[in-house]
Amino acid sequence: MSNDQLAAVFNAGIREFDRLTPQVWGPAGQSLITQLRLRPGDAVLDVCSGAGASALPAAAAVGPTGLVHAVDVADDLLEMGRLVASDRALHNVDFVRADATEWEPPSTVPAAGYDALACSYGIFFLPDTDQSVNRLVRLLRPGGRIGVTVWRRGALTDFARAYADVLARHLTGPAPSRTDASPLSRFDTAAALTDWLTGFGAHSVEVTELSNLLPATPQLAWDLILGGAMRAPLLGLDDDTVESIRRDFLSLLTERDVETLDATTLVGTAVVTG
Ligand SMILES: C[S@@+](CC[C@H](N)C(=O)[O-])C[C@H]1O[C@@H](n2cnc3c(N)ncnc32)[C@H](O)[C@@H]1O
Incomplete structure:
Protein backbone atom coordinates (compact mmCIF):
# COMPACT_ATOMS: atom_id res chain seq x y z
CA MET A 1 0.00 0.00 0.00
CA SER A 2 1.22 3.51 -0.75
CA ASN A 3 1.45 6.08 2.02
CA ASP A 4 -1.66 7.81 0.67
CA GLN A 5 -3.59 4.54 0.77
CA LEU A 6 -2.35 3.79 4.29
CA ALA A 7 -3.35 7.27 5.41
CA ALA A 8 -6.80 6.88 3.82
CA VAL A 9 -7.33 3.51 5.52
CA PHE A 10 -6.23 4.64 8.98
CA ASN A 11 -7.94 8.04 8.76
CA ALA A 12 -11.21 6.34 7.80
CA GLY A 13 -10.98 4.05 10.82
CA ILE A 14 -10.16 6.50 13.60
CA ARG A 15 -13.34 5.78 15.62
CA GLU A 16 -12.67 2.03 15.64
CA PHE A 17 -8.91 2.54 16.05
CA ASP A 18 -9.61 4.64 19.13
CA ARG A 19 -11.92 1.97 20.61
CA LEU A 20 -9.11 -0.59 20.17
CA THR A 21 -6.60 1.47 22.13
CA PRO A 22 -7.44 0.24 25.66
CA GLN A 23 -7.37 -3.43 24.66
CA VAL A 24 -4.83 -3.62 21.85
CA TRP A 25 -2.60 -0.65 20.98
CA GLY A 26 -2.36 0.75 24.53
CA PRO A 27 -1.02 -2.29 26.43
CA ALA A 28 1.58 -2.96 23.71
CA GLY A 29 2.67 0.69 23.54
CA GLN A 30 3.09 0.87 27.30
CA SER A 31 4.98 -2.44 27.41
CA LEU A 32 7.29 -1.27 24.65
CA ILE A 33 8.14 1.95 26.48
CA THR A 34 8.69 0.11 29.77
CA GLN A 35 11.04 -2.35 28.07
CA LEU A 36 12.96 0.48 26.35
CA ARG A 37 13.89 1.77 29.82
CA LEU A 38 13.73 5.42 28.84
CA ARG A 39 15.29 7.98 31.14
CA PRO A 40 14.43 11.58 31.93
CA GLY A 41 15.81 13.84 29.21
CA ASP A 42 15.92 11.16 26.49
CA ALA A 43 15.15 12.04 22.86
CA VAL A 44 12.81 9.48 21.31
CA LEU A 45 11.71 8.88 17.74
CA ASP A 46 8.41 7.00 17.51
CA VAL A 47 7.64 5.98 13.93
CA CYS A 48 4.25 4.77 12.73
CA SER A 49 3.05 6.41 15.93
CA GLY A 50 -0.67 6.51 15.16
CA ALA A 51 -2.44 8.36 17.95
CA GLY A 52 0.43 7.85 20.37
CA ALA A 53 -0.07 4.46 22.04
CA SER A 54 3.68 4.36 22.63
CA ALA A 55 4.59 8.02 22.01
CA LEU A 56 2.41 9.30 24.88
CA PRO A 57 3.89 6.94 27.51
CA ALA A 58 7.31 7.78 26.06
CA ALA A 59 6.62 11.48 26.62
CA ALA A 60 5.73 10.76 30.25
CA ALA A 61 8.85 8.61 30.67
CA VAL A 62 11.33 11.18 29.33
CA GLY A 63 9.66 14.10 31.12
CA PRO A 64 9.86 17.82 30.38
CA THR A 65 13.60 17.75 29.66
CA GLY A 66 13.16 15.05 27.04
CA LEU A 67 11.44 15.06 23.67
CA VAL A 68 9.41 12.69 21.53
CA HIS A 69 8.90 12.94 17.79
CA ALA A 70 5.81 10.94 16.83
CA VAL A 71 5.74 10.40 13.09
CA ASP A 72 2.90 9.00 11.03
CA VAL A 73 1.22 9.50 7.65
CA ALA A 74 -2.37 9.48 9.01
CA ASP A 75 -3.36 13.06 9.86
CA ASP A 76 -6.48 12.16 11.82
CA LEU A 77 -4.63 9.79 14.13
CA LEU A 78 -1.93 12.41 14.66
CA GLU A 79 -4.57 14.97 15.57
CA MET A 80 -6.07 12.54 18.08
CA GLY A 81 -2.61 12.16 19.61
CA ARG A 82 -2.17 15.94 19.81
CA LEU A 83 -5.50 16.30 21.65
CA VAL A 84 -4.60 13.64 24.22
CA ALA A 85 -1.13 15.16 24.70
CA SER A 86 -2.72 18.55 25.23
CA ASP A 87 -5.28 17.13 27.71
CA ARG A 88 -2.39 15.60 29.67
CA ALA A 89 -0.25 18.76 29.36
CA LEU A 90 2.50 16.76 27.69
CA HIS A 91 4.33 19.53 25.86
CA ASN A 92 7.38 17.46 24.96
CA VAL A 93 5.76 15.37 22.22
CA ASP A 94 5.34 16.53 18.62
CA PHE A 95 2.98 14.62 16.34
CA VAL A 96 4.26 15.17 12.81
CA ARG A 97 2.91 14.04 9.46
CA ALA A 98 5.82 12.47 7.62
CA ASP A 99 6.94 9.29 5.95
CA ALA A 100 8.99 7.37 8.51
CA THR A 101 11.34 6.20 5.77
CA GLU A 102 12.33 9.79 4.95
CA TRP A 103 12.42 11.33 8.43
CA GLU A 104 15.25 13.78 9.11
CA PRO A 105 15.75 14.77 12.77
CA PRO A 106 15.26 18.49 13.42
CA SER A 107 17.97 20.52 15.16
CA THR A 108 16.38 19.95 18.59
CA VAL A 109 17.72 16.39 18.50
CA PRO A 110 21.24 16.02 19.95
CA ALA A 111 23.92 15.77 17.22
CA ALA A 112 24.79 12.22 18.32
CA GLY A 113 21.24 11.12 17.56
CA TYR A 114 18.10 9.90 19.30
CA SER A 132 14.02 1.36 6.09
CA VAL A 133 14.87 0.14 9.59
CA ASN A 134 18.59 0.41 8.89
CA ILE A 146 15.51 0.21 19.29
CA GLY A 147 12.14 -1.25 20.27
CA VAL A 148 9.35 -2.77 18.21
CA THR A 149 6.12 -4.63 18.75
CA VAL A 150 4.80 -7.17 16.26
CA TRP A 151 2.01 -9.73 16.22
CA ARG A 152 3.29 -13.09 17.45
CA ARG A 153 3.07 -15.96 14.97
CA GLY A 154 -0.45 -17.37 15.07
CA ALA A 155 -2.00 -14.17 16.42
CA LEU A 156 -5.25 -13.24 14.73
CA THR A 157 -4.82 -16.13 12.31
CA ASP A 158 -8.32 -17.67 12.53
CA PHE A 159 -9.74 -14.21 12.50
CA ALA A 160 -7.82 -13.05 9.41
CA ARG A 161 -8.59 -16.32 7.60
CA ALA A 162 -12.33 -15.94 8.20
CA TYR A 163 -12.19 -12.38 6.91
CA ALA A 164 -10.23 -13.38 3.80
CA ASP A 165 -12.75 -16.18 3.11
CA VAL A 166 -15.68 -13.78 3.38
CA LEU A 167 -13.99 -11.19 1.18
CA ALA A 168 -13.33 -13.87 -1.44
CA ARG A 169 -17.08 -14.56 -1.54
CA HIS A 170 -17.99 -10.91 -1.95
CA LEU A 171 -15.20 -9.42 -4.05
CA THR A 172 -13.63 -10.36 -7.32
CA GLY A 173 -9.84 -10.56 -7.47
CA PRO A 174 -7.44 -11.78 -4.76
CA ALA A 175 -8.44 -10.96 -1.20
CA PRO A 176 -5.62 -9.14 0.57
CA SER A 177 -4.55 -10.86 3.76
CA ARG A 178 -1.46 -11.47 5.84
CA THR A 179 0.30 -14.07 3.70
CA ASP A 180 3.70 -15.70 3.76
CA ALA A 181 4.89 -12.84 1.54
CA SER A 182 4.35 -10.42 4.45
CA PRO A 183 7.62 -9.37 6.11
CA LEU A 184 5.93 -10.22 9.42
CA SER A 185 6.84 -13.89 9.04
CA ARG A 186 10.52 -12.89 9.35
CA PHE A 187 10.19 -11.62 12.93
CA ASP A 188 7.05 -13.10 14.47
CA THR A 189 8.69 -15.58 16.86
CA ALA A 190 10.98 -14.73 19.76
CA ALA A 191 13.92 -16.43 18.01
CA ALA A 192 13.27 -14.76 14.65
CA LEU A 193 12.81 -11.33 16.20
CA THR A 194 16.03 -11.77 18.18
CA ASP A 195 17.95 -12.68 15.01
CA TRP A 196 16.36 -9.87 13.07
CA LEU A 197 17.26 -7.24 15.68
CA THR A 198 20.79 -8.63 15.98
CA GLY A 199 21.15 -8.16 12.23
CA PHE A 200 21.15 -4.39 12.74
CA GLY A 201 24.35 -4.63 14.75
CA ALA A 202 22.36 -4.65 17.98
CA HIS A 203 23.12 -6.48 21.22
CA SER A 204 21.39 -7.08 24.55
CA VAL A 205 18.28 -8.14 22.67
CA GLU A 206 15.24 -8.76 24.86
CA VAL A 207 12.04 -10.24 23.48
CA THR A 208 9.01 -10.64 25.69
CA GLU A 209 5.62 -12.02 24.86
CA LEU A 210 2.58 -9.97 25.75
CA SER A 211 -0.26 -12.47 25.95
CA ASN A 212 -3.50 -10.78 24.91
CA LEU A 213 -6.48 -13.09 24.50
CA LEU A 214 -9.58 -11.02 23.90
CA PRO A 215 -13.16 -12.30 23.95
CA ALA A 216 -14.39 -12.21 20.34
CA THR A 217 -17.37 -9.93 20.78
CA PRO A 218 -18.94 -8.74 17.51
CA GLN A 219 -17.94 -5.16 18.36
CA LEU A 220 -14.28 -5.98 18.95
CA ALA A 221 -14.05 -8.27 15.92
CA TRP A 222 -15.45 -5.66 13.57
CA ASP A 223 -13.41 -2.85 15.17
CA LEU A 224 -10.27 -4.88 14.47
CA ILE A 225 -11.22 -4.92 10.80
CA LEU A 226 -12.26 -1.27 10.52
CA GLY A 227 -9.63 0.18 12.84
CA GLY A 228 -6.60 -1.28 11.07
CA ALA A 229 -5.12 -2.17 7.70
CA MET A 230 -7.70 -4.92 7.12
CA ARG A 231 -10.14 -2.15 6.33
CA ALA A 232 -8.34 -1.52 3.01
CA PRO A 233 -10.41 -3.83 0.79
CA LEU A 234 -13.62 -2.18 2.05
CA LEU A 235 -12.70 1.34 0.93
CA GLY A 236 -14.88 2.40 -1.95
CA LEU A 237 -17.51 -0.33 -1.40
CA ASP A 238 -21.12 0.77 -0.89
CA ASP A 239 -22.67 0.57 2.57
CA ASP A 240 -24.88 -2.42 1.74
CA THR A 241 -21.93 -4.51 0.56
CA VAL A 242 -19.89 -3.60 3.66
CA GLU A 243 -22.84 -4.49 5.88
CA SER A 244 -23.28 -7.85 4.24
CA ILE A 245 -19.51 -8.55 4.58
CA ARG A 246 -19.78 -7.63 8.27
CA ARG A 247 -22.74 -9.98 8.83
CA ASP A 248 -21.14 -12.88 6.95
CA PHE A 249 -17.82 -12.38 8.72
CA LEU A 250 -19.38 -12.37 12.20
CA SER A 251 -21.48 -15.44 11.30
CA LEU A 252 -18.40 -17.27 10.05
CA LEU A 253 -16.53 -16.54 13.29
CA THR A 254 -19.46 -18.08 15.19
C1 LIG B 1 -1.37 -0.48 13.27
S1 LIG B 1 -1.05 1.26 13.28
C2 LIG B 1 -0.14 1.40 14.78
C3 LIG B 1 -0.15 2.79 15.33
C4 LIG B 1 0.50 2.97 16.70
N1 LIG B 1 1.91 2.68 16.70
C5 LIG B 1 -0.21 2.16 17.75
O1 LIG B 1 0.34 1.13 18.17
O2 LIG B 1 -1.33 2.52 18.11
C6 LIG B 1 0.19 1.47 12.04
C7 LIG B 1 0.48 2.91 11.70
O3 LIG B 1 1.61 2.97 10.82
C8 LIG B 1 1.46 4.12 10.02
N2 LIG B 1 2.40 4.03 8.89
C9 LIG B 1 2.52 3.05 7.99
N3 LIG B 1 3.53 3.31 7.13
C10 LIG B 1 4.07 4.49 7.52
C11 LIG B 1 5.16 5.29 7.03
N4 LIG B 1 5.88 4.93 5.97
N5 LIG B 1 5.45 6.44 7.68
C12 LIG B 1 4.74 6.82 8.77
N6 LIG B 1 3.69 6.10 9.25
C13 LIG B 1 3.36 4.96 8.64
C14 LIG B 1 -0.03 4.08 9.65
O4 LIG B 1 -0.50 5.31 9.19
C15 LIG B 1 -0.64 3.65 10.99
O5 LIG B 1 -1.02 4.75 11.76
Whole structure:
Protein backbone atom coordinates (compact mmCIF):
# COMPACT_ATOMS: atom_id res chain seq x y z
CA MET A 1 0.00 0.00 0.00
CA SER A 2 1.22 3.51 -0.75
CA ASN A 3 1.45 6.08 2.02
CA ASP A 4 -1.66 7.81 0.67
CA GLN A 5 -3.59 4.54 0.77
CA LEU A 6 -2.35 3.79 4.29
CA ALA A 7 -3.35 7.27 5.41
CA ALA A 8 -6.80 6.88 3.82
CA VAL A 9 -7.33 3.51 5.52
CA PHE A 10 -6.23 4.64 8.98
CA ASN A 11 -7.94 8.04 8.76
CA ALA A 12 -11.21 6.34 7.80
CA GLY A 13 -10.98 4.05 10.82
CA ILE A 14 -10.16 6.50 13.60
CA ARG A 15 -13.34 5.78 15.62
CA GLU A 16 -12.67 2.03 15.64
CA PHE A 17 -8.91 2.54 16.05
CA ASP A 18 -9.61 4.64 19.13
CA ARG A 19 -11.92 1.97 20.61
CA LEU A 20 -9.11 -0.59 20.17
CA THR A 21 -6.60 1.47 22.13
CA PRO A 22 -7.44 0.24 25.66
CA GLN A 23 -7.37 -3.43 24.66
CA VAL A 24 -4.83 -3.62 21.85
CA TRP A 25 -2.60 -0.65 20.98
CA GLY A 26 -2.36 0.75 24.53
CA PRO A 27 -1.02 -2.29 26.43
CA ALA A 28 1.58 -2.96 23.71
CA GLY A 29 2.67 0.69 23.54
CA GLN A 30 3.09 0.87 27.30
CA SER A 31 4.98 -2.44 27.41
CA LEU A 32 7.29 -1.27 24.65
CA ILE A 33 8.14 1.95 26.48
CA THR A 34 8.69 0.11 29.77
CA GLN A 35 11.04 -2.35 28.07
CA LEU A 36 12.96 0.48 26.35
CA ARG A 37 13.89 1.77 29.82
CA LEU A 38 13.73 5.42 28.84
CA ARG A 39 15.29 7.98 31.14
CA PRO A 40 14.43 11.58 31.93
CA GLY A 41 15.81 13.84 29.21
CA ASP A 42 15.92 11.16 26.49
CA ALA A 43 15.15 12.04 22.86
CA VAL A 44 12.81 9.48 21.31
CA LEU A 45 11.71 8.88 17.74
CA ASP A 46 8.41 7.00 17.51
CA VAL A 47 7.64 5.98 13.93
CA CYS A 48 4.25 4.77 12.73
CA SER A 49 3.05 6.41 15.93
CA GLY A 50 -0.67 6.51 15.16
CA ALA A 51 -2.44 8.36 17.95
CA GLY A 52 0.43 7.85 20.37
CA ALA A 53 -0.07 4.46 22.04
CA SER A 54 3.68 4.36 22.63
CA ALA A 55 4.59 8.02 22.01
CA LEU A 56 2.41 9.30 24.88
CA PRO A 57 3.89 6.94 27.51
CA ALA A 58 7.31 7.78 26.06
CA ALA A 59 6.62 11.48 26.62
CA ALA A 60 5.73 10.76 30.25
CA ALA A 61 8.85 8.61 30.67
CA VAL A 62 11.33 11.18 29.33
CA GLY A 63 9.66 14.10 31.12
CA PRO A 64 9.86 17.82 30.38
CA THR A 65 13.60 17.75 29.66
CA GLY A 66 13.16 15.05 27.04
CA LEU A 67 11.44 15.06 23.67
CA VAL A 68 9.41 12.69 21.53
CA HIS A 69 8.90 12.94 17.79
CA ALA A 70 5.81 10.94 16.83
CA VAL A 71 5.74 10.40 13.09
CA ASP A 72 2.90 9.00 11.03
CA VAL A 73 1.22 9.50 7.65
CA ALA A 74 -2.37 9.48 9.01
CA ASP A 75 -3.36 13.06 9.86
CA ASP A 76 -6.48 12.16 11.82
CA LEU A 77 -4.63 9.79 14.13
CA LEU A 78 -1.93 12.41 14.66
CA GLU A 79 -4.57 14.97 15.57
CA MET A 80 -6.07 12.54 18.08
CA GLY A 81 -2.61 12.16 19.61
CA ARG A 82 -2.17 15.94 19.81
CA LEU A 83 -5.50 16.30 21.65
CA VAL A 84 -4.60 13.64 24.22
CA ALA A 85 -1.13 15.16 24.70
CA SER A 86 -2.72 18.55 25.23
CA ASP A 87 -5.28 17.13 27.71
CA ARG A 88 -2.39 15.60 29.67
CA ALA A 89 -0.25 18.76 29.36
CA LEU A 90 2.50 16.76 27.69
CA HIS A 91 4.33 19.53 25.86
CA ASN A 92 7.38 17.46 24.96
CA VAL A 93 5.76 15.37 22.22
CA ASP A 94 5.34 16.53 18.62
CA PHE A 95 2.98 14.62 16.34
CA VAL A 96 4.26 15.17 12.81
CA ARG A 97 2.91 14.04 9.46
CA ALA A 98 5.82 12.47 7.62
CA ASP A 99 6.94 9.29 5.95
CA ALA A 100 8.99 7.37 8.51
CA THR A 101 11.34 6.20 5.77
CA GLU A 102 12.33 9.79 4.95
CA TRP A 103 12.42 11.33 8.43
CA GLU A 104 15.25 13.78 9.11
CA PRO A 105 15.75 14.77 12.77
CA PRO A 106 15.26 18.49 13.42
CA SER A 107 17.97 20.52 15.16
CA THR A 108 16.38 19.95 18.59
CA VAL A 109 17.72 16.39 18.50
CA PRO A 110 21.24 16.02 19.95
CA ALA A 111 23.92 15.77 17.22
CA ALA A 112 24.79 12.22 18.32
CA GLY A 113 21.24 11.12 17.56
CA TYR A 114 18.10 9.90 19.30
CA ASP A 115 18.39 7.84 22.47
CA ALA A 116 15.61 5.51 21.41
CA LEU A 117 13.57 4.48 18.41
CA ALA A 118 10.11 2.98 18.99
CA CYS A 119 7.79 1.40 16.45
CA SER A 120 4.65 -0.35 17.67
CA TYR A 121 2.85 -2.49 15.07
CA GLY A 122 4.46 -0.51 12.29
CA ILE A 123 7.60 -2.11 10.86
CA PHE A 124 5.64 -4.50 8.65
CA PHE A 125 4.16 -1.50 6.81
CA LEU A 126 7.52 -0.03 5.87
CA PRO A 127 8.64 -0.74 2.30
CA ASP A 128 11.98 -2.60 2.02
CA THR A 129 11.73 -3.28 5.73
CA ASP A 130 15.42 -3.88 6.48
CA GLN A 131 16.60 -0.93 4.45
CA SER A 132 14.02 1.36 6.09
CA VAL A 133 14.87 0.14 9.59
CA ASN A 134 18.59 0.41 8.89
CA ARG A 135 18.14 4.04 7.97
CA LEU A 136 16.14 4.66 11.16
CA VAL A 137 18.72 2.85 13.30
CA ARG A 138 21.37 5.24 11.96
CA LEU A 139 19.40 8.10 13.55
CA LEU A 140 20.23 6.61 16.98
CA ARG A 141 23.28 7.55 19.00
CA PRO A 142 25.80 4.77 19.73
CA GLY A 143 24.31 2.84 22.64
CA GLY A 144 20.79 3.98 21.76
CA ARG A 145 17.90 1.54 21.88
CA ILE A 146 15.51 0.21 19.29
CA GLY A 147 12.14 -1.25 20.27
CA VAL A 148 9.35 -2.77 18.21
CA THR A 149 6.12 -4.63 18.75
CA VAL A 150 4.80 -7.17 16.26
CA TRP A 151 2.01 -9.73 16.22
CA ARG A 152 3.29 -13.09 17.45
CA ARG A 153 3.07 -15.96 14.97
CA GLY A 154 -0.45 -17.37 15.07
CA ALA A 155 -2.00 -14.17 16.42
CA LEU A 156 -5.25 -13.24 14.73
CA THR A 157 -4.82 -16.13 12.31
CA ASP A 158 -8.32 -17.67 12.53
CA PHE A 159 -9.74 -14.21 12.50
CA ALA A 160 -7.82 -13.05 9.41
CA ARG A 161 -8.59 -16.32 7.60
CA ALA A 162 -12.33 -15.94 8.20
CA TYR A 163 -12.19 -12.38 6.91
CA ALA A 164 -10.23 -13.38 3.80
CA ASP A 165 -12.75 -16.18 3.11
CA VAL A 166 -15.68 -13.78 3.38
CA LEU A 167 -13.99 -11.19 1.18
CA ALA A 168 -13.33 -13.87 -1.44
CA ARG A 169 -17.08 -14.56 -1.54
CA HIS A 170 -17.99 -10.91 -1.95
CA LEU A 171 -15.20 -9.42 -4.05
CA THR A 172 -13.63 -10.36 -7.32
CA GLY A 173 -9.84 -10.56 -7.47
CA PRO A 174 -7.44 -11.78 -4.76
CA ALA A 175 -8.44 -10.96 -1.20
CA PRO A 176 -5.62 -9.14 0.57
CA SER A 177 -4.55 -10.86 3.76
CA ARG A 178 -1.46 -11.47 5.84
CA THR A 179 0.30 -14.07 3.70
CA ASP A 180 3.70 -15.70 3.76
CA ALA A 181 4.89 -12.84 1.54
CA SER A 182 4.35 -10.42 4.45
CA PRO A 183 7.62 -9.37 6.11
CA LEU A 184 5.93 -10.22 9.42
CA SER A 185 6.84 -13.89 9.04
CA ARG A 186 10.52 -12.89 9.35
CA PHE A 187 10.19 -11.62 12.93
CA ASP A 188 7.05 -13.10 14.47
CA THR A 189 8.69 -15.58 16.86
CA ALA A 190 10.98 -14.73 19.76
CA ALA A 191 13.92 -16.43 18.01
CA ALA A 192 13.27 -14.76 14.65
CA LEU A 193 12.81 -11.33 16.20
CA THR A 194 16.03 -11.77 18.18
CA ASP A 195 17.95 -12.68 15.01
CA TRP A 196 16.36 -9.87 13.07
CA LEU A 197 17.26 -7.24 15.68
CA THR A 198 20.79 -8.63 15.98
CA GLY A 199 21.15 -8.16 12.23
CA PHE A 200 21.15 -4.39 12.74
CA GLY A 201 24.35 -4.63 14.75
CA ALA A 202 22.36 -4.65 17.98
CA HIS A 203 23.12 -6.48 21.22
CA SER A 204 21.39 -7.08 24.55
CA VAL A 205 18.28 -8.14 22.67
CA GLU A 206 15.24 -8.76 24.86
CA VAL A 207 12.04 -10.24 23.48
CA THR A 208 9.01 -10.64 25.69
CA GLU A 209 5.62 -12.02 24.86
CA LEU A 210 2.58 -9.97 25.75
CA SER A 211 -0.26 -12.47 25.95
CA ASN A 212 -3.50 -10.78 24.91
CA LEU A 213 -6.48 -13.09 24.50
CA LEU A 214 -9.58 -11.02 23.90
CA PRO A 215 -13.16 -12.30 23.95
CA ALA A 216 -14.39 -12.21 20.34
CA THR A 217 -17.37 -9.93 20.78
CA PRO A 218 -18.94 -8.74 17.51
CA GLN A 219 -17.94 -5.16 18.36
CA LEU A 220 -14.28 -5.98 18.95
CA ALA A 221 -14.05 -8.27 15.92
CA TRP A 222 -15.45 -5.66 13.57
CA ASP A 223 -13.41 -2.85 15.17
CA LEU A 224 -10.27 -4.88 14.47
CA ILE A 225 -11.22 -4.92 10.80
CA LEU A 226 -12.26 -1.27 10.52
CA GLY A 227 -9.63 0.18 12.84
CA GLY A 228 -6.60 -1.28 11.07
CA ALA A 229 -5.12 -2.17 7.70
CA MET A 230 -7.70 -4.92 7.12
CA ARG A 231 -10.14 -2.15 6.33
CA ALA A 232 -8.34 -1.52 3.01
CA PRO A 233 -10.41 -3.83 0.79
CA LEU A 234 -13.62 -2.18 2.05
CA LEU A 235 -12.70 1.34 0.93
CA GLY A 236 -14.88 2.40 -1.95
CA LEU A 237 -17.51 -0.33 -1.40
CA ASP A 238 -21.12 0.77 -0.89
CA ASP A 239 -22.67 0.57 2.57
CA ASP A 240 -24.88 -2.42 1.74
CA THR A 241 -21.93 -4.51 0.56
CA VAL A 242 -19.89 -3.60 3.66
CA GLU A 243 -22.84 -4.49 5.88
CA SER A 244 -23.28 -7.85 4.24
CA ILE A 245 -19.51 -8.55 4.58
CA ARG A 246 -19.78 -7.63 8.27
CA ARG A 247 -22.74 -9.98 8.83
CA ASP A 248 -21.14 -12.88 6.95
CA PHE A 249 -17.82 -12.38 8.72
CA LEU A 250 -19.38 -12.37 12.20
CA SER A 251 -21.48 -15.44 11.30
CA LEU A 252 -18.40 -17.27 10.05
CA LEU A 253 -16.53 -16.54 13.29
CA THR A 254 -19.46 -18.08 15.19
CA GLU A 255 -19.67 -21.04 12.79
CA ARG A 256 -15.92 -21.69 13.23
CA ASP A 257 -16.11 -21.30 17.03
CA VAL A 258 -13.67 -18.40 17.06
CA GLU A 259 -14.40 -17.24 20.61
CA THR A 260 -11.07 -15.59 21.31
CA LEU A 261 -9.20 -12.97 19.34
CA ASP A 262 -5.58 -13.79 19.96
CA ALA A 263 -3.77 -10.44 19.86
CA THR A 264 -0.60 -11.82 21.42
CA THR A 265 2.31 -9.56 20.70
CA LEU A 266 6.09 -9.72 20.84
CA VAL A 267 7.91 -6.78 22.35
CA GLY A 268 11.51 -6.67 21.14
CA THR A 269 14.19 -4.25 22.27
CA ALA A 270 17.93 -4.05 21.72
CA VAL A 271 20.90 -1.76 22.14
CA VAL A 272 22.48 -0.42 18.98
CA THR A 273 26.26 -0.25 18.86
CA GLY A 274 26.47 2.55 16.32
C1 LIG B 1 -1.37 -0.48 13.27
S1 LIG B 1 -1.05 1.26 13.28
C2 LIG B 1 -0.14 1.40 14.78
C3 LIG B 1 -0.15 2.79 15.33
C4 LIG B 1 0.50 2.97 16.70
N1 LIG B 1 1.91 2.68 16.70
C5 LIG B 1 -0.21 2.16 17.75
O1 LIG B 1 0.34 1.13 18.17
O2 LIG B 1 -1.33 2.52 18.11
C6 LIG B 1 0.19 1.47 12.04
C7 LIG B 1 0.48 2.91 11.70
O3 LIG B 1 1.61 2.97 10.82
C8 LIG B 1 1.46 4.12 10.02
N2 LIG B 1 2.40 4.03 8.89
C9 LIG B 1 2.52 3.05 7.99
N3 LIG B 1 3.53 3.31 7.13
C10 LIG B 1 4.07 4.49 7.52
C11 LIG B 1 5.16 5.29 7.03
N4 LIG B 1 5.88 4.93 5.97
N5 LIG B 1 5.45 6.44 7.68
C12 LIG B 1 4.74 6.82 8.77
N6 LIG B 1 3.69 6.10 9.25
C13 LIG B 1 3.36 4.96 8.64
C14 LIG B 1 -0.03 4.08 9.65
O4 LIG B 1 -0.50 5.31 9.19
C15 LIG B 1 -0.64 3.65 10.99
O5 LIG B 1 -1.02 4.75 11.76
